Amino acid sequence: MTLDTIEDPRLLHYEIEQFYFAEAELLEAGRYEDWIEATFTEDIHYWMPVRETHNDRALGVRGEGDLAIYDDDRTFLAARAERFRSALAHAELPPSRLRYFVTNLRIEPAGEGLATRCNLLVNQTRLGRLEHQYVGERQDAFRRTDAGWRIHRRQVILDHTTLPRSLTVFF
Amino acid sequence: MDGATALHQLVDTSNRLVSRRIFFDEDIFREEIRRIYARSWLFVGHESQIPEPGDYITNYMGEDPVIMVRDRAGAVRVFLNSCRHRGMKVCRNDFGNTKTFVCVFHGWSYSTDGKLAGVPYQKEAYGKRLDTEKWGLLEVPKVTSYGGFVFANWDAGAPSLDDWLGNAKYYLDITMERPLGGVTFLKGTQRYRATSNWKLMAENFAGDSYHLPYSHGSVYRLNIRQISPVTYTSAPALHTVTADNGHCFTSIAFENERFEADMNEAREYTEEVRAYLEKCRARLVERLGEDRANIYALGFGNIFPNLAFNNFSALRPMGFYQAHPKAPHEIEMWQWCAIDRDAPEAVKEMVRVDFTRTQAASGIAAQDDAENFEQVTEATRGVIGQTLDFNYQMGLEAPGEPHPLHPGRVAPYFSENNQMNFYTRWAEMMAEPAAEVVQ
Ligand code: FES
Ligand SMILES: [Fe+2]
Numbered sequence: 001m002t003l004d005t006i007e008d009p010r011l012l013h014y015e016i017e018q019f020y021f022a023e024a025e026l027l028e029a030g031r032y033e034d035w036i037e038a039t040f041t042e043d044i045h046y047w048m049p050v051r052e053t054h055n056d057r058a059l060g061v062r063g064e065g066d067l068a069i070y071d072d073d074r075t076f077l078a079a080r081a082e083r084f085r086s087a088l089a090h091a092e093l094p095p096s097r098l099r100y101f102v103t104n105l106r107i108e109p110a111g112e113g114l115a116t117r118c119n120l121l122v123n124q125t126r127l128g129r130l131e132h133q134y135v136g137e138r139q140d141a142f143r144r145t146d147a148g149w150r151i152h153r154r155q156v157i158l159d160h161t162t163l164p165r166s167l168t169v170f171f
Numbered sequence: 172m173d174g175a176t177a178l179h180q181l182v183d184t185s186n187r188l189v190s191r192r193i194f195f196d197e198d199i200f201r202e203e204i205r206r207i208y209a210r211s212w213l214f215v216g217h218e219s220q221i222p223e224p225g226d227y228i229t230n231y232m233g234e235d236p237v238i239m240v241r242d243r244a245g246a247v248r249v250f251l252n253s254c255r256h257r258g259m260k261v262c263r264n265d266f267g268n269t270k271t272f273v274c275v276f277h278g279w280s281y282s283t284d285g286k287l288a289g290v291p292y293q294k295e296a297y298g299k300r301l302d303t304e305k306w307g308l309l310e311v312p313k314v315t316s317y318g319g320f321v322f323a324n325w326d327a328g329a330p331s332l333d334d335w336l337g338n339a340k341y342y343l344d345i346t347m348e349r350p351l352g353g354v355t356f357l358k359g360t361q362r363y364r365a366t367s368n369w370k371l372m373a374e375n376f377a378g379d380s381y382h383l384p385y386s387h388g389s390v391y392r393l394n395i396r397q398i399s400p401v402t403y404t405s406a407p408a409l410h411t412v413t414a415d416n417g418h419c420f421t422s423i424a425f426e427n428e429r430f431e432a433d434m435n436e437a438r439e440y441t442e443e444v445r446a447y448l449e450k451c452r453a454r455l456v457e458r459l460g461e462d463r464a465n466i467y468a469l470g471f472g473n474i475f476p477n478l479a480f481n482n483f484s485a486l487r488p489m490g491f492y493q494a495h496p497k498a499p500h501e502i503e504m505w506q507w508c509a510i511d512r513d514a515p516e517a518v519k520e521m522v523r524v525d526f527t528r529t530q531a532a533s534g535i536a537a538q539d540d541a542e543n544f545e546q547v548t549e550a551t552r553g554v555i556g557q558t559l560d561f562n563y564q565m566g567l568e569a570p571g572e573p574h575p576l577h578p579g580r581v582a583p584y585f586s587e588n589n590q591m592n593f594y595t596r597w598a599e600m601m602a603e604p605a606a607e608v609v610q
Contacts, residue, residue, distance in 0.1 A: 067359030
């Protein structure tokens with residue numbers, strides 16, 4: 001597939017954007033099991049590297065064998081979802097209020113699938129007075145499945161070198 | 172808040188009560204930065220993070236930013252990260268390799284041994300009046316590496332690191348010696364802020380076995396391999412060990428339980444992994460003897476004041492954590508994962524991924540802890556809240572006994588002996604005058 005063979009790039013853009021908006025709705029509602037089902041393939045690799053300050057931009061993003069903030073497969077994402085559903089996960093009970101803002105979507109064909117990048121702003125308000133924003137970029141690899149587009153690799157590059165808080169949110 | 176009398180009232184060791192004020196009072200915070208952080212052996216980094224000459228990382232000692240660098244001759248040095256001219260931070264990268272640290276304010280440059288090596292327009296600007304010998308980077312006077320762990324102390328008159336660690340070294344040796352290829356830090360430092368006093372984080376690692384079943388209850392219910400094979404469910408096998416000078420170990424098993432649990436788990440893995448575990452244990456026997464080999468992994472604990480660690484198994488991460496004090500109720504958590512460089516690839520991979528999933532800023536254990544600390548702070552910081560004490564009476568009936576084979580005071584797993592050990596040391600240091608720091 002190349003951009004020329006995509007019949008209407010505007011339609012594709014619309015389709016992927018709707019995918020992200022639907023995903024955001026599930027995340028905002030804390031419906032994590034549904035989120036995993038509607039978003040990812042079975043072989044999803046969900047990864048967020050550590051950011052550090054370095055003159056060389058590329059070196060500021062730690063690599064795959066280095067320390068990471070998220071490095072999950074589908075089984076572990078599901079374990080996280082199960083934990084949040086349990087009445088014992090005090091870190092998210094009562095739940096935080098979350099808003100996801102997904103913008104600047106760019107789509108490139110990649111083999112049979114798609115490679116997308118978009119900007120992400122997540123706002124978390126929690127209990128009476130906690131307010132945190134997380135800012136970064138999603139880099140997703142999409143594959144067509146029988147159920148429609150699904151992501152098989154998500155890299156989230158947050159801009160923070162020092163995170164505002166320990167993370168109880170997905171990106 | 173000066174003198175031992177006031178401090179004695181804040182930490183009541185006989186009734187095991189600690190005033191909530193020490194977690195919130197601005198004056199106490201300022202004093203502990205002077206009296207504790209400027210006189211303690213503080214962890215600044217691991218040598219495996221700076222293998223080559225010119226390699227450096229940055230860290231904090233208390234509130235002071237420092238650079239740990241391997242100089243051109245290969246020696247590890249620690250400097251205040253502040254230009255001697257007008258104080259600009261001379262190194263703004265978190266890590267890297269360099270020949271010189273060049274201050275971007277007016278361009279003074281320092282070699283990796285700290286010497287002032289270049290002053291722009293020196294002749295025109297200073298003539299002969301600048302004695303460059305005297306204006307090198309301020310070097311931390313005492314720096315000692317133990318098993319690659321670099322500790323530094325601003326107090327030139329401080330006891331040696333060996334004396335500081337005391338009998339804690341007997342236990343720490345196990346972490347240093349078990350890895351076949353030595354403790355190796357993964358690249359990357361993870362940092363996150365938390366609304367908490369630094370001591371709440373330290374005492375949590377020092378001895379809070381009691382919070383595991385409840386705070387982390389949801390984690391233990393999950394059917395995932397990341398859960399330690401020897402947990403609170405095997406509490407009878409586990410012990411609190413109270414060591415010298417405020418150092419603490421919690422969940423020590425003396426009877427080879429942790430090794431047996433590893434071998435049991437490894438039945439599902441390859442022959443290579445089983446052989447690796449046998450080699451780790453054999454190495455411990457050879458280097459430290461059978462009794463210490465039977466301990467095998469330290470569980471979790473805290474080296475006073477703020478180097479916390481956990482390691483439950485040779486198949487689980489060696490995690491190291493430093494709660495940097497930023498304000499009475501604000502910390503920055505810095506954390507690292509170490510592996511055994513010579514472990515089978517499969518083990519290294521497992522260890523790296525497990526750290527991320529459990530202990531990282533997103534880790535399923537770290538998440539619950541942050542909520543606790545934030546809401547302790549919220550509910551305790553008011554003027555009325557601060558009039559109360561925290562209760563550390565768990566263990567009053569079992570203050571710890573000497574062990575026939577191992578040093579320290581040994582008590583049951585559920586105990587607050589270690590927290591009291593930590594606060595006793597804290598009160599001692601707070602009662603002594605502040606260090607006359609360097610120069
Ligand atoms: S502050 Fe560094 S050269 Fe002036
Ligand atoms: Fe905890």
